[in-house]
Amino acid sequence: MITGIDHVQLAAPPGSEDRLRAFYAGVLGMTEILKPPVLAARGGCWFQAGTGCLHLGIEADFRPARKAHPGLRVAGIDTCAARLAAHGAPVDWDPGLPGHRRFHSADPVGNRLEFVEPG
Template sequence: LGMRELAKPSNLSPAGCWFECGAMQLHLGVDPDFRPARKAHPALLVADLAEFRARLAQAGAIVREDMPMAGYHRCFTEDPFGNRIELMQKL
């Protein structure tokens, strides 16, 4: 995603990780009863979806189309754990 990893505050659980890109931060936690989210998912707004898709394909990631949504180009991929991730570019 082009994000750099941040050090978490020492008073928080060492499990999970934090990332940032510009003013945006993403905080990820750990659930001991983890099951991949196949329907519920985050959506990330990207500036150039075609470029992002090409980078995903080059890395061997799966990219899937879905129903069109007014005002956006979009697709879905998965993280290494099987969680669904939506990528969107505003038209």
């Protein structure tokens, strides 16, 4: 029945779209996807990397996701970690996934993100 995951959605506070664009497109290099007009009126922004999409929706009583998170597969995890650190994002390495290198970080509104590279 299920053939894949279309997108993952995280919440964000009202008025945070510029910070989210600077981070997800500027720092991480994801491509922003234009939202359909009826959905764009709600605020937020959508990004894509490869076949995966990340939607950031506006939530009036926003609380960042501190445990739940998207796992973002990367190539060149050390370069990715250095880039995030250079932009002031936390980089917390976690050796607990056999056969992978990974670390956790946070977006500008505090949502937890996992970056993982096999090998």
